Amino acid sequence: MDNWDDFRFxxxxSKAGTMTAAAKMLGTNTATVSRRIDRLSETLGTPAFVKTADGWKPSEAVREIISIANTFDGELRSAMNTNSQDKTNQLVSLNVGSVPIVTxxxxxxxxxxxxxxxxGVSLTFSDRIFREGLGENDLVIMYGAPESGxxxxxxxxxxTFRLYGWKGGKPTGEWVGLAQEHDEYPPMQMAFDTFKCPPRMRVESFTALYDLMLQTKLPGPLPDTLAAQDSELVTIKTAHEPFRGEFWMMFHESRRGDPAMRKVVDWVTRSFQDVDFDRVQQSRAG
Known part of the structure; x- marks a missing residue:
């Protein structure tokens, strides 16, 4: 591979999973990405990527190359960010991917x-649901522990998640919930076990679910932080304990020394500490 620029493609x-998204990341077009990947495959004598139902996946022939390139890219970004933080007033940009309710x-x-x-840090937020790895993000916040790597x-x-209904609401046996791909998520299981039927309507996120509950006056599962913002919402007694979902963040190991990354990591940690503090205060007030 004589052209170092090929590593970028x-x-x-490997991060984006689609030719279109990769082209957007690189500031080029889909045809150029496809052409460069085809050229790499010819050089290697084997396909560099394999098309799957979940997008383009690296073949065994390039996995180690991509790993090395990712490490180099992370170390280069760290060095550049250190220089920017120390010697200039230029903002350092990082992409943060997170589940919408955490955002x-x-x-x-x-x-x-x-x-x-x-x-000194500029953030771009994006929704991240059901995707593996970092993708195009510098840092990811996800439900459950990430796979090692x-x-x-x-x-x-x-x-913390519970079932919520409305003050003075008449039980109808109906409820609203998240889209079907979330059915195994514990807050949804809590609702299934309690109402003994599928949800009447579904949406993609908890923020949209709250809006749906507000309009229909039907019950559903919500995080305490969101439900606490509406005094008309009340908890529904169930046989389940409240579900406490653990959230993790991850970033590439080559970014350990990146001063901008350290700032974002410390800020995310502090923001979650506020949620814990607010929960304690609400418990004492109750």
């Missing part, structure tokens, strides 16, 4: 409370 497609209920309030911790992982906090 390998890394981009809205933990990270956004964290910006209001502790935005000063992100001095060349990443740094850390448990950062938890959110």
């Amino acid at each position: 390998l890394v981009a497609l 809205s209920q933990v990270l956004f309030p964290g910006l209001r409370r502790h935005g000063d911790m992100l001095d 060349r990443v740094v992982t850390r448990r950062v906090g938890q959110l």
Whole structure:
């Protein structure tokens, strides 16, 4: 592989999973990505990527090359960010991928409370649901412990979920919930066991679920942080204990020394600590 620029196309497609998304990351077009990957495959004498139902996956022939390229890319970003933080006033940009409920209920309030911790850092937030690895993100926050690999992982906090209904609401046996692919998620299982039927309507996220509950006045599962914002919501007694979902963050190990990454990691941790503190205060007030 004589052209070092080819590494960019390998890394981009391995992160994005589609030619279109890789082209967007690289600031080029889909045809160019396809052509460069085909050229790499010809050089290797074997396909560099394999098309699957979940997108393009690296073949065994390039997995180690991509791993080395990712490490180099991370170390280069760390060095550049260190230089930017030390010698210039230029903002360092990082992409944070997170499940929507964490973004809205933990990270956004964290910006209001502790935005000063992100001095010199510009963040781009994106929804991340059911995807593996970092993808195009510098840091990812996910439900449950990530699989091991060349990443740094850390448990950062938890959110508590219960079933909620409305004050004065008449039980109808109906409820609303998340989309079918979330049915195995414990808050949904709690609702299935309690109502003994599928949800009447479904949506993709807890924030959308709250809006749906507000309009239909039907019960459903919600995180305490979101339910606490509406005084008309009340908990529904069930045979289940409240579900406490653990959330983890991960980033590539080559970014350990990145000062911008350290700032974001510290800020995410602090934002989750606020959720824990608020829960204790609410418990004492109750």
